[in-house]
Amino acid sequence: MNYDIFSRTAPAMPKPGKGTEIVKLLLSQVSKGMQEPILPMTLPALAAHVSGAEFKYPDNKYYELCGQMGHLIGPSGIGKDELHDLVEAIMRSFRDHDEEEYKKLENWQHVKNTKGDNKDKPDRPEVAIWFPPIDVTSAAFLQNALGLEKLGGRTQYLNLPEVEMVEKMCGGRKNVSVMVRNIFDRKRVGALRATAEGVTGNPLIRANLTFSSVPEVARLFYKRDMTNGFFARIPFVYKARGERKGKIPRKGEYDEAFLQKLDEYLLRLDNCKGRFVVKPLNKVADQLAEEMASLADLADDDVLFELSHRSIISAWKKAATLWILNDQTWTRSIGEFMVWFCYYDLWSKVKVFGDMFKGGEASEDDSQKRGPKNMLDSLPNSFNEAQLEAIRLEFGKSKEGTKHQLSSWKNRGFIEYSSETGLYTKTEKYLKMSDVRGKM
Structure with missing residues (x-):
């Protein structure tokens, strides 16, 4: 994951590069x-x-x-x-086009008014603003x-x-x-x-x-x-x-x-x-889909997962527009902006509306406190099941979902379990990912 949508600061925009x-x-x-x-x-x-x-x-x-x-x-x-x-x-070109369309309507209205009650009034012209x-x-x-x-x-x-x-x-x-x-x-x-x-x-x-x-x-x-x-x-x-x-x-x-x-x-x-069919564009969309599922697992939040589906589509359309602007040529920089568009949208949703995902009534300042949270970041590097259960209760989650969340984190390679100590430990993969997000 390239950005932390649970952070208090907005995801930093990539530097424009080749193709952007x-x-x-x-x-x-x-x-x-x-x-x-x-x-x-x-x-x-x-x-x-x-x-x-x-x-x-x-x-x-x-x-x-x-x-x-x-x-x-x-x-x-x-x-x-x-x-x-x-x-x-x-x-500007739209304004110029519309000016001509408005003239058509004005001329039609003028002719229509001069006809009085006659039946041979002209039909309204087809216009498109x-x-x-x-x-x-x-x-x-x-x-x-x-x-x-x-x-x-x-x-x-x-x-x-x-x-x-x-x-x-x-x-x-x-x-x-x-x-x-x-x-x-x-x-x-x-x-x-x-x-x-x-x-x-x-x-x-x-x-x-x-x-x-x-x-x-x-x-x-x-x-x-x-x-x-x-x-x-x-x-x-x-x-x-x-x-x-x-x-x-x-x-x-x-x-x-x-x-x-x-x-x-x-x-x-x-x-x-x-x-x-822009294959690199769709490859980034697939990567984002996987990342969004991981984000939702970290927060154990179905609403966040559902919101991410359309965030990806919106970012995909933006990137397709950039692809056209770059003379129909894909570059890595376009992909970086596509990822940023998606994360910036979700960060903004969490920041302003996080508490409202489940009907909260808090103010804007409190929205992020009560909205989705990365629960793994709230735990020490090594922790037990009871600690996650306590975190879940603190964030308004049921304790019954603790085992499923641990299983999801293990399957995604975020944590490892030691039968000798009975502890779960954050993996190098997750710690590196957190370090990258922290530097964004």
């Missing part, structure tokens, strides 16, 4: 303290440029790169607005999905500055969970839809979505959806306030030189078509 030069460019104008949380949040915007490409996941199914989401969580004034500036640079406004309604969002499908199946991207705006987009709080699941899974809305113009349809939801909030709002927003699949489908990025520093963060400018370089990369996304 785009990371250096994307972060070149972002203030130093916001670079790590901003990077994962830009991938949904970048992936929205990909249309007509599918990638084969290790489950042997092909997936498009739509359905990517992200929730940036941090205290007020932390710098979350920097995401908006970078997103606007990435989505790629970067809808932040105050989009549910009806407009679904009608736009229908237009996007009819005009080629593009992905619409929304960047909402507040998570509560999702409720308006989904038609109310009760509909958020279903809509987000449809977005992640690229499903149809499940029912015929009628508009004022008589258009009906059941659009396939191709959308990428990012939003932001403070921790308190995030905890309240997801409180009732921790186990229905909605929460698991959202990759999170948490940024703590950190030390008080009397320095104003230095942000750069997205000048013409930056935009020119960025456009060269965006062209690769726009031109990517077809079906792809």
Whole structure:
């Protein structure tokens, strides 16, 4: 395991290397303290440029790169607005496209109004907005999905500055969970839809979505959806306030030189078509699946294990986007970022929501204390069954699961048992793994 999701500090971002030069460019104008949380949040915007490409996941199914989401969580004034500036640079071509679409609607509305009550009013033109406004309604969002499908199946991207705006987009709080699941899974809305113009349809939801909030709002927003699949489908990025520093963060400018370089990369996304099997990408996904099972065994936490499944898929899609940006060439650095994306998401979930995995009501500061824990790290290098049993009870686990947990740890090579002493001892493999995590 490369990172410790139970640590109080966030997993450190890998240094960009060969094949991830785009990371250096994307972060070149972002203030130093916001670079790590901003990077994962830009991938949904970048992936929205990909249309007509599918990638084969290790489950042997092909997936498009739509359905990517992200929730940036941090205290007020932390710098979350920097995401908006970078997103606007990435989505310039979308803005240009949408301006022409809005002109079509304006011209149609003008002609329609001049016709009075005549029956020869023109039909509403087919339009598709790629970067809808932040105050989009549910009806407009679904009608736009229908237009996007009819005009080629593009992905619409929304960047909402507040998570509560999702409720308006989904038609109310009760509909958020279903809509987000449809977005992640690229499903149809499940029912015929009628508009004022008589258009009906059941659009396939191709959308990428990012939003932001403070921790308190995030905890309240997801409180009732921790186990229905909605929460698991959202990759999170948490940024703590950190030390008080009397320095104003230095942000750069997205000048013409930056935009020119960025456009060269965006062209690769726009031109990517077809079906792809990227074996190194899937190899990392398989490795992550094994690591996530080990993490869940260390904490003896089924919820953590279930959450990890979709964390891997989200990280896999991000890495596929980086693969396209690197001219469809895999490098070790892309794999390192894929691993980091996955761990950063899970760390953020544990840090902000850990106590809520099982219905806790603690504050954000207490969430990690009551959330999943690596119980093996809480034990001495040599220990007996009774000591683990005590740790389990301290962490709210049943003593009946002690023997099963010891068996899981032995099978994974984390501990060895001595019949002479009756003690379990952490293996060199586990100690080296812990040492690596401690240095990250």
